[in-house]
Amino acid sequence: MASSTVLRGTSRGAAHPTAYPLLERHVRVYKRAPAAFASGFLEPLFYLLSIGVGVAALVGEVTLDDGRTISYTAFLAPAMLATQAMNGALFDATYGFFFRLKYEKLYDAVLATPLRPVDAAVGEVLWATVRGAAYAAAFVVIMAALGLTSSWWTLLALPAALLIAFGFAAAGLALTTWMRSWQDFEFIQVAIMPMFLFSATFYPLSAYPDWMQTIVTVTPLYQAVDLVRSLTTGAVGPELLVPITYFAVMGALGLRVAGRRVGVLILR
Amino acid sequence: MIEAQALRKAYGDFEAVKGIDVSVERGEAFGFLGPNGAGKSSTMRMVAAVSPLTGGSLRILGLDPESDGPAIRARIGVCPQEDSLDGDLTVRDNLVVYARYFGIGRRDAARKADELLEFVKLTEKAHGMVEDLSGGMKRRLTIARSLVNEPELLLLDEPTTGLDPQARHVVWDQLHRLKQTGVTIVLTTHYMDEAEQLCDRLVVMDGGLIAAEGSPLSLIARYSTREVVELRMGVGENEAAAERVEDLAERVEVLPDRVLLYVADGEKVVEEAMARGLEPRSTLVRRSSLEDVFLRLTGRSLDA
Numbered sequence: 414m415a416s417s418t419v420l421r422g423t424s425r426g427a428a429h430p431t432a433y434p435l436l437e438r439h440v441r442v443y444k445r446a447p448a449a450f451a452s453g454f455l456e457p458l459f460y461l462l463s464i465g466v467g468v469a470a471l472v473g474e475v476t477l478d479d480g481r482t483i484s485y486t487a488f489l490a491p492a493m494l495a496t497q498a499m500n501g502a503l504f505d506a507t508y509g510f511f512f513r514l515k516y517e518k519l520y521d522a523v524l525a526t527p528l529r530p531v532d533a534a535v536g537e538v539l540w541a542t543v544r545g546a547a548y549a550a551a552f553v554v555i556m557a558a559l560g561l562t563s564s565w566w567t568l569l570a571l572p573a574a575l576l577i578a579f580g581f582a583a584a585g586l587a588l589t590t591w592m593r594s595w596q597d598f599e600f601i602q603v604a605i606m607p608m609f610l611f612s613a614t615f616y617p618l619s620a621y622p623d624w625m626q627t628i629v630t631v632t633p634l635y636q637a638v639d640l641v642r643s644l645t646t647g648a649v650g651p652e653l654l655v656p657i658t659y660f661a662v663m664g665a666l667g668l669r670v671a672g673r674r675v676g677v678l679i680l681r
Numbered sequence: 682m683i684e685a686q687a688l689r690k691a692y693g694d695f696e697a698v699k700g701i702d703v704s705v706e707r708g709e710a711f712g713f714l715g716p717n718g719a720g721k722s723s724t725m726r727m728v729a730a731v732s733p734l735t736g737g738s739l740r741i742l743g744l745d746p747e748s749d750g751p752a753i754r755a756r757i758g759v760c761p762q763e764d765s766l767d768g769d770l771t772v773r774d775n776l777v778v779y780a781r782y783f784g785i786g787r788r789d790a791a792r793k794a795d796e797l798l799e800f801v802k803l804t805e806k807a808h809g810m811v812e813d814l815s816g817g818m819k820r821r822l823t824i825a826r827s828l829v830n831e832p833e834l835l836l837l838d839e840p841t842t843g844l845d846p847q848a849r850h851v852v853w854d855q856l857h858r859l860k861q862t863g864v865t866i867v868l869t870t871h872y873m874d875e876a877e878q879l880c881d882r883l884v885v886m887d888g889g890l891i892a893a894e895g896s897p898l899s900l901i902a903r904y905s906t907r908e909v910v911e912l913r914m915g916v917g918e919n920e921a922a923a924e925r926v927e928d929l930a931e932r933v934e935v936l937p938d939r940v941l942l943y944v945a946d947g948e949k950v951v952e953e954a955m956a957r958g959l960e961p962r963s964t965l966v967r968r969s970s971l972e973d974v975f976l977r978l979t980g981r982s983l984d985a
């Protein structure tokens with residue numbers, strides 16, 4: 414039975430915990446359920462194979478906005494990669510986070526420790542980003558293996574995917590703090606589906622009339638596709654600062670809002 | 682350890698804590714007693730630095746919860762009323778991961794987890810999932826979890842609710858040991874025997890206010906008589922019986938199943954009641970307990 418040294422012990426913990434232990438926690442949980450993690454790889458891969466093979470046979474080549482032509486599969490692949498980063502990040506930042514927040518009451522327990530609401534938000538975003546980026550990384554390998562990359566710039570698609578995942582994760586997390594029930598997630602679905610179809614994913618932006626181009630250009634998935642496609646096709650220039658800034662701001666804002674909101678919801 | 686003045690907590694328009702003064706010294710075991718909704722948990726959450734005050738002042742370990750929340754929480758242990766265990770992790774990982782939240786290194790966290798599992802007798806369940814534990818086991822795990830950071834101040838909100846009698850005694854025993862090592866303990870409870878066993882000092886809360894404060898013995902001396910006579914009459918006869926013996930006691934309480942007479946000398950009163958022709962199914966003379974204090978102050982019986 415316990416002696417008093419068991420109770421008091423001798424160790425004193427380090428005084429500066431951060432969001433890192435939360436990331437550790439999420440990783441530990443998914444190590445127990447590797448299938449749930451792995452399944453996320455499959456969807457965009459199926460799209461790439463079915464449309465990339467089937468439709469490519471009909472379409473053949475695509476002329477990029479800068480006048481170059483590439484194979485349809487090479488056109489589609491970076492869009493799937495960007496979508497991969499988005500979906501991977503959003504899944505945990507929305508459904509996963511909501512479940513932990515409202516049902517598991519994870520953060521009621523976490524905020525009784527020295528961790529702060531912002532640490533909770535950072536931990537979630539880190540994990541969701543890792544997940545989104547991991548899917549994207551696997552996708553890059555597949556693209557390279559299939560010969561769908563035409564430039565060494567493709568390697569930069571990885572940090573780009575990381576940034577994209579970060580932006581979506583933080584924004585998704587912030588939005589999720591306002592969700593009252595599972596039904597509310599329909600709003601997110603309603604936003605994602607058209608984004609997936611219209612963000613110059615399946616054909617170039619120039620296919621749209623001007624007014625629609627303007628709308629599409631401001632959506633995050635278009636920015637993500639644009640960034641990744643520019644890198645994989647080697648169309649690299651200062652204009653890439655636009656999507657980069659876009660996601661940096663989206664991520665920073667989302668994180669800030671999410672941190673505040675977690676505090677408001679839990680520390681009542 | 683804790684200094685609260687005119688402490689208030691409101692949720693919207695509703696005031697759950699209406700201005701209480703509480704002071705807890707280092708090494709003390711302090712209790713909050715009170716009926717459901719008295720404001721005990723609301724108070725505990727403010728002290729745990731997870732609920733902002735609505736009014737008054739509060740200092741914990743000499744620090745201000747408003748600005749030093751993380752520093753306070755690093756040094757206290759909290760067992761909330763509702764278990765908030767991590768359902769995605771194993772029993773042992775619950776402790777390891779929680780220790781990591783305090784910035785405790787991996788090896789120390791693992792060692793601490795094993796010690797604490799032993800401490801609350803859950804070693805056999807170490808690798809099971811939380812959802813497979815019984816209610817009482819979850820409670821013990823939550824108590825173990827509150828100790829991972831070797832807290833100076835331990836806040837326990839109804840620590841033994843849902844435990845079987847044996848497990849309760851084990852927990853009491855543990856808490857006594859903790860107290861001996863100098864840990865300050867603040868707990869809420871609905872069990873009067875628990876309060877008498879564990880608390881050096883306690884307050885009775887009712888309706889967001891403190892109704893009385895003192896050691897268990899002093900409260901009994903102040904708010905009750907030396908002895909209590911319990912008369913169990915037939916169903917529906919309690920009211921009538923009470924009227925016939927009112928004058929024999931300092932105070933009379935009529936409960937659904939019995940009449941309580943607060944008196945100095947119980948045997949004498951029983952004799953006199955019989956002489957007046959009362960025919961109780963059973964009688965009992967006992968010493969006053971905190972239960973009687975509680976009944977007097979809140980007008981509610983705990984087991985009713």
Ligand SMILES: Nc1ncnc2c1ncn2[C@@H]1O[C@H](COP(=O)(O)OP(=O)(O)OP(=O)(O)O)[C@@H](O)[C@H]1O
Nearest residue numbers: 681692697715716717718719720721722723724762
């Ligand atoms: N988050 C909340 N929002 C609104 N009202 C609340 C909230 N938490 C508590 N209350 C109200 O405040 C009052 C005091 O609640 P509290 O939980 O502090 O009581 P308690 O003394 O712990 O009761 P119990 O013995 O049932 O645990 C209750 O009327 C309760 O309904």
Ligand SMILES: [Mg+2]
Nearest residue numbers: 721722723762
């Ligand atoms: Mg309570």
